[in-house]
Amino acid sequence: MTVKIKDVTDYLESIAPRSYQESYDNAGLITGNSSWTVTGILVTLDCVEAVIEEAITSQCNLIVAHHPIVFRGLKKLNGNNYVERTVIKAIKHDIAIYAIHTNLDNVHMGVNRKICEKIGLKNLKILQPKKDTLSKLVTFIPTQHAEAVLGALHQAGAGQIGNYKNCSFRTEGTGTFMPNESASPHIGEANQQEFVKEVRAEVIFPTHLEGKLLQALRSVHPYEEVAYYSSILSNENQEVGSGMTGELETPVEPLAFLQGLKISMDLQVIRHTKIKSGPVKKVAVCGGSGSFLLPQAIQSGADMFITADFKYHEFFDADGRITIADIGHYESEVFTKELLQDVLMKKFSTFAIIFSKTVTNPISYL
Template sequence: MRLAAITKYLETYAPLNYQEDYDNSGLLTGDTNQEITGALVALDCTEDIVDEAIAKNCNLIITHHPIVFKGLKKLTGKNYVERVIIKAIRNNIALYAIHTNLDSVQNGVNGVICKRLGLQQSRTLVPKAGVLKKLITFCPVAHAARLREALFAAGAGDIANYSECSFNTEGIGTFKASAGTQPFVGQQGIQHQEQEVRIETVFLIQDERKVLLALLENHPYEEIAYDIYPLENKLNTVGSGMVGWLEEEMDMVDFLRFLKSRMNVTVIRHTREIGRKIKKVAVCGGSGSFLLGNAIAAGADAFITADFKYHEFFDADGKLVIADIGHFESEQFTSDLLTDLLRAKFPELTTHLTEQKTNPIHYFI
């Protein structure tokens, strides 16, 4: 099993262009041609995790949080980040992180939380913009159906739960072939008019290469006229946070007990009662205070996340219950998700779920 096959699968599941600008997801150390003997999955990469990988004969560590987050100028072993990198390289262990890109997909970090809470009709809280493009091209009427099929097969035309979406209008195209050309229709030196179809379809930006290849290989013309536009439209299946409905509404205390049990947490920091029962719930694994306004605007009765600061709790303003369950706690089941995905996709690959609890925060209860 080569590393490239594993990274390609993970980046299909959670494309790297979905990560936030500040993030550093992807392959951090290692050669994509490297043969992988085993993979160890964890939330964080620490020295203990590297030691565990060595003991289990794993030369790939996949984590949610990237060990290299800020720029490294030296590798002298002066801190735990540098020591982890040095130890991994010395032992020929590849390090891979799948962070905010996994936060952004519906079947990622937040999807796990929604599933554990049994939320119904869950959807993205803040859809992401800048991940769609539109292709416009012009094709002879007789070849339009074949070209559309090729574009759809390459990934174009998917809009939410609909596929093979396009808009088609017929018109007259004109061109005059110069000397040295081999026009599919018409003659050199004479203006030609052709009944053509204008085909418009959208695609994800990570699929641009595949879509263009399908266009070039299936369009009959020697010179193909086409336009590609970036779209500001938001993609509802990709973005920050999620929101859904509990099967049954609960009083706040019952809800907090339920949350504590389902998410396996010992402590919940929360705001005061809001005078109504909890039914609609917003979630964001990790640090989610930046989504508080969006959770309120969505009409959520509760917002489950982590890392709220003291004064930020006031911002709830009685409009919803903030339930801060802790950063590690909100993301702890991400490792199970990744392990399950790898075992299902690559049954021949030995994949281990870490036995270490990497949470740096301890509670005295």
């Protein structure tokens, strides 16, 4: 069975929809054609020239990277910097580059969950849930067809609220309509007023699934003209957002926790603030640059905040209320390669899915 690049990217976007990426980001297919047949996949944190060479050697024509090689528009392709050289080499050798960046950061099973798993955290919750990513669908169904229609909507992704699925709200009422001569009604006859027992059904769904839900609704609903309306909700989506919190099984003294963190995350160094007194029980994490989440980490009651790229003056903002542990950008996200490999191997088995061996960390320590 041949697998196209589109098959892989569609699967990845079913897990981490591109609509969840931040406004500054550039996730998606950066080079290559979605109709190409996949010969192999190389997963990496960063896509640089050495990674392209690794893909060529490994006969992989698709690179799945966390960080996009192109963040801003390229005006020239002269090979004057590493971005241009990487893109040129990929195009020259027919290698597709796909980036799955802040959309993978923002989903519950993504980058931050991987960090939590590495350091043994339980009871995981999104630190800063996103708004405006949920919608509500309201439709009207003949009573005897309600279960079939709602079943199709649930199958398409509606009605999932946290740990509960197949959620809906239903009220019974009477629907009225009069078909004209051009109609082919499921119930009633032309030019006759009809009164039908109906269920008004309401379900919540991730906004990006609206097209899929409407297709399911129309395919199962018995009416020729389906009455429905959808609206975007301002509710926080507890399954989507920035950062994550979790708890240790047993509280640990701060120094012992930091020493364990160095081992579990394979760190050479940790930059941290003055250590907050008392044992570490609750921990906040954010892969990559997470200083913007410090207020939320403090508000959550976390004892420790693990992230990267804090500036000098930002460390003062901890103000004794939390211990900031800056472990480095690369170090906080390097295990994303394992996450991507695991996710892809569950779905695809007809070609190689290779873990990149190239160390792309631009920072060295003496």
